[in-house]
Amino acid sequence: MKVNGKNYRTVWMESSSVFLIEQNLLPFKFEIFESKCYKETCLSIKNMLVRGAGAIGTAAGFAMTQAFLQAPKDGFWEFVETAKKEIEATRPTAQNLFHATNLVFEAARNSDDPIKSAVETAQAVADKDAEDSHKIGEFGNELIQDGFRILTHCNAGWLAFTDFGTALSPIYLAHQTGKNIFVYVDETRPRGQGARLTAWELQNEGIPHLIIPDNAAAHLMQQGKIDLVIVGADRIAANGDVANKIGTLEKAICAREFGIPFYVAAPTSTFDESCPTGKDIPIEGRSSEEVLYQTGPDENGEMHKILVCSPGSDAFNPAFDVTPAKYITGIITEKGIIKNSIVRIIDN
Amino acid sequence: MKVNGKNYRTVWMESSSVFLIEQNLLPFKFEIFESKCYKETCLSIKNMLVRGAGAIGTAAGFAMTQAFLQAPKDGFWEFVETAKKEIEATRPTAQNLFHATNLVFEAARNSDDPIKSAVETAQAVADKDAEDSHKIGEFGNELIQDGFRILTHCNAGWLAFTDFGTALSPIYLAHQTGKNIFVYVDETRPRGQGARLTAWELQNEGIPHLIIPDNAAAHLMQQGKIDLVIVGADRIAANGDVANKIGTLEKAICAREFGIPFYVAAPTSTFDESCPTGKDIPIEGRSSEEVLYQTGPDENGEMHKILVCSPGSDAFNPAFDVTPAKYITGIITEKGIIKNSIVRIIDN
Numbered sequence: 001m002k003v004n005g006k007n008y009r010t011v012w013m014e015s016s017s018v019f020l021i022e023q024n025l026l027p028f029k030f031e032i033f034e035s036k037c038y039k040e041t042c043l044s045i046k047n048m049l050v051r052g053a054g055a056i057g058t059a060a061g062f063a064m065t066q067a068f069l070q071a072p073k074d075g076f077w078e079f080v081e082t083a084k085k086e087i088e089a090t091r092p093t094a095q096n097l098f099h100a101t102n103l104v105f106e107a108a109r110n111s112d113d114p115i116k117s118a119v120e121t122a123q124a125v126a127d128k129d130a131e132d133s134h135k136i137g138e139f140g141n142e143l144i145q146d147g148f149r150i151l152t153h154c155n156a157g158w159l160a161f162t163d164f165g166t167a168l169s170p171i172y173l174a175h176q177t178g179k180n181i182f183v184y185v186d187e188t189r190p191r192g193q194g195a196r197l198t199a200w201e202l203q204n205e206g207i208p209h210l211i212i213p214d215n216a217a218a219h220l221m222q223q224g225k226i227d228l229v230i231v232g233a234d235r236i237a238a239n240g241d242v243a244n245k246i247g248t249l250e251k252a253i254c255a256r257e258f259g260i261p262f263y264v265a266a267p268t269s270t271f272d273e274s275c276p277t278g279k280d281i282p283i284e285g286r287s288s289e290e291v292l293y294q295t296g297p298d299e300n301g302e303m304h305k306i307l308v309c310s311p312g313s314d315a316f317n318p319a320f321d322v323t324p325a326k327y328i329t330g331i332i333t334e335k336g337i338i339k340n341s342i343v344r345i346i347d348n
Numbered sequence: 349m350k351v352n353g354k355n356y357r358t359v360w361m362e363s364s365s366v367f368l369i370e371q372n373l374l375p376f377k378f379e380i381f382e383s384k385c386y387k388e389t390c391l392s393i394k395n396m397l398v399r400g401a402g403a404i405g406t407a408a409g410f411a412m413t414q415a416f417l418q419a420p421k422d423g424f425w426e427f428v429e430t431a432k433k434e435i436e437a438t439r440p441t442a443q444n445l446f447h448a449t450n451l452v453f454e455a456a457r458n459s460d461d462p463i464k465s466a467v468e469t470a471q472a473v474a475d476k477d478a479e480d481s482h483k484i485g486e487f488g489n490e491l492i493q494d495g496f497r498i499l500t501h502c503n504a505g506w507l508a509f510t511d512f513g514t515a516l517s518p519i520y521l522a523h524q525t526g527k528n529i530f531v532y533v534d535e536t537r538p539r540g541q542g543a544r545l546t547a548w549e550l551q552n553e554g555i556p557h558l559i560i561p562d563n564a565a566a567h568l569m570q571q572g573k574i575d576l577v578i579v580g581a582d583r584i585a586a587n588g589d590v591a592n593k594i595g596t597l598e599k600a601i602c603a604r605e606f607g608i609p610f611y612v613a614a615p616t617s618t619f620d621e622s623c624p625t626g627k628d629i630p631i632e633g634r635s636s637e638e639v640l641y642q643t644g645p646d647e648n649g650e651m652h653k654i655l656v657c658s659p660g661s662d663a664f665n666p667a668f669d670v671t672p673a674k675y676i677t678g679i680i681t682e683k684g685i686i687k688n689s690i691v692r693i694i695d696n
Binding site for chain 1: 376540545560565567594601643656657659
C-alpha cells in the first residue's frame with residue numbers, strides 16, 4: 001500500500017537483503033531498515049520492527065532464505081538448521097513464523113538447488129500472504145455500500161501483513177473501486193494501534209477518517225453514524241468465538257444492540273481447531289506500564305514518556321478479549337465469508 | 349475526604365478567604381489555593397481550579413459572600429449586583445452556580461444584616477451539598493455487599509462536589525462501614541478523569557483499586573469480575589435517560605448484557621424536567637486536541653504535552669453520551685433510590 005504516494009510492502013527481499021518498514025518509529029517517522037543477514041532479521045522480528053501474523057511469517061521466510069544464502073559449503077545443513085531454531089525462537093507464539101520457516105526449509109531440502117528453492121519459496125510465502133489479504137478485501141468489499149461509515153478497532157491493516165491487511169483490506173478495495181467511504185478509528189487504548197497505525201495507513205491512502213476515543217463508539221452507533229464494523233482476529237476457536245484486541249467484545253455487544261453488522265476479517269490460518277470455544281483461548285496479561293504511561297513527541301519532535309495516571313495507582317491490562325460467536329455477523333476469509341448461523345436476537 | 353491522611357472539603361471559607369484544592373494540578377501535585385476576593389474566586393471557577401456541579405455551586409456561593417464582605421458602604425447593592433453578574437458569567441451552563449448565587453443574594457436582601465445572612469447562607473449551601481452527597485452514599489451503600497467488585501466511569505467523586513461525591517460516595521460509605529470492596533476504575537479517555545482523579549481519591553482513602561483501559565470493562569464483566577456499576581450523571585431527562593461522560597452508554601449496554609446492576613448516582617437537582625427524553629439533551633463536542641495529545645510528567649517530574657496519534661489525522665471528541673433509561677437499574681439520589689420500572693430483558 002501507499003506511503004507518501006509510493007507503493008510498499010511491509011517486508012520484502014532484494015538479493016540477500018531483507019527490507020522492513022521500521023514499525024517502532026511509526027507514525028512519527030517513516031524509515032526502511034535493511035537487514036543484511038539472517039541474525040539481523042531475527043533481531044528485527046524480536047524487537048518488533050515487523051509485527052503482525054502475516055508480516056512476521058514473511059519476514060521469517062526471508063530470514064530462513066538469508067541463512068541458506070549465508071551458509072558455508074562445509075557444514076551447510078548444520079548452519080541452516082541452527083539458523084532455523086534461532087529464527088523460530090524470536091516470537092515463539094507466532095504460528096505463521098513456523099509455517100514459513102518449515103515451508104522454506106522443506107522446499108530446499110527436497111531440491112537439487114536448495115538456495116534457489118529457498119529464495120523462490122520465501123517469495124511465494126510473501127506473495128501468498130499478500131494475495132490472501134487481497135482476497136479478503138475483495139470478499140469484504142461486497143459488504144460495503146457507497147456512502148458507508150465503517151468502524152474499526154486496533155490495527156488489522158497492511159502493516160500487520162505483507163500487504164492490504166485483513167480488517168482494512170475491504171476498506172482499501174472499496175476505496176479503490178470508487179466507493180465513498182468514511183472510517184471511524186477506535187484509538188485502541190492502551191497501545192493506541194488505531195490512533196497510531198490505522199490512522200497512519202488510512203491517511204497515506206487518502207481515505208477520509210477520524211480517530212475516536214474508544215468510549216465514543218456506542219454513541220456513534222446510537223446516532224446512526226455507523227453502518228458496518230470490521231475488526232481483525234488473533235485467534236478463532238472452533239465454535240466461531242474470536243479472540244482479538246481488548247475492547248472488541250464491547251464493540252460487538254454494542255453493534256448487536258444497535259442492529260449494526262459486525263464482521264471479523266481473518267485468513268483461515270487464524271482458525272484454531274484445537275480450541276473448542278473461546279473459553280479455551282488464554283488471555284495474555286500485559287504490563288500495567290502500557291496503561292500508566294504514554295510515549296510520543298512534543299511540539300519540537302522530542303520523544304517523552306509521561307505518566308498519565310495518578311502516581312501510586314496500578315493498572316490492569318489484559319491484551320485481548322474473547323467475543324462469543326453470537327455477536328459476530330460473519331467472518332471474512334480469503335476463501336469467502338462465513339456467515340454466522342446462530343440466530344441473532346435483537347431486543348431493541 | 350482524606351488527602352495524605354487529613355480531611356478536606358474541595359472548597360471552604362475562613363473569614364473572608366475562600367480556599368480551594370487546585371484541581372488542575374491533580375493528581376501530580378496537591379496544593380490549596382487561597383482566594384482573597386470575589387474576583388479571584390471567579391477566576392478560580394473560570395479556570396477550573398474547582399470543577400463539578402456541587403463544588404462550583406459552593407464556590408459561587410462563597411464568591412457571592414466575598415462580594416458582600418468587600419462591598420463599600422456607598423453603592424453597596426450596586427457593587428454586589430455587578431459581582432453577582434460576574435460570578436454567573438464564569439461557567440454559564442452550571443445550574444448549581446445560579447442556584448447558589450441567588451440563594452445567597454436573596455437571603456441577604458431580605459435580611460436586616462445582609463453580610464451575616466450571606467455568610468450563613470453560603471455556608472448552608474456548602475453543607476447541604478456535602479449532606480446530600482453523604483445521603484447518596486448511605487442509600488447507595490445498601491446496594492453494596494461485602495466483597496463486591498465495583499466498576500465506575502469518570503470522576504463523580506468528592507472532587508466534583510463539596511465532599512463525598514455521588515458515584516463514589518456509596519463506595520466511601522461501604523469502606524467506612526467495614527465492607528471489603530474493590531474498585532475497577534475506567535481510565536475515561538480522552539481526559540482521563542478516572543485514571544487521574546478517581547484513582548487519586550481512592551488511593552487517598554486507602555480503597556483497593558486498579559485503573560483499567562476503557563476497553564477492558566466488558567471483558568471483566570464477562571469474566572464475572574464486576575458485581576455492580578455506579579456512575580454519575582450530568583443531566584437526567586424526565587423519562588430517566590441519563591447524559592453522562594462519553595463511554596457511559598457502552599458500559600451500561602454491556603452491564604445489561606451480562607446481567608450486572610447498573611446504577612446512576614446523582615442529586616435530584618440533576619433531573620431536568622424541561623428535557624422530556626435523552627434526545628433533547630444537547631451533546632457538547634469538545635476539541636480534538638484532547639484526543640490527539642496527552643499531558644503529564646516525565647520521570648523527572650517535568651510536564652510535557654505529547655502527540656499520541658498519527659500526525660495529520662484528526663479526531664472526533666463528543667464529551668457526553670445519553671444512556672436510555674432501559675439500561676439503568678436505578679438512580680441513587682439524596683432522597684432515596686428510584687428503581688427503574690422498565691422490565692429488563694436479559695437474553696444471554
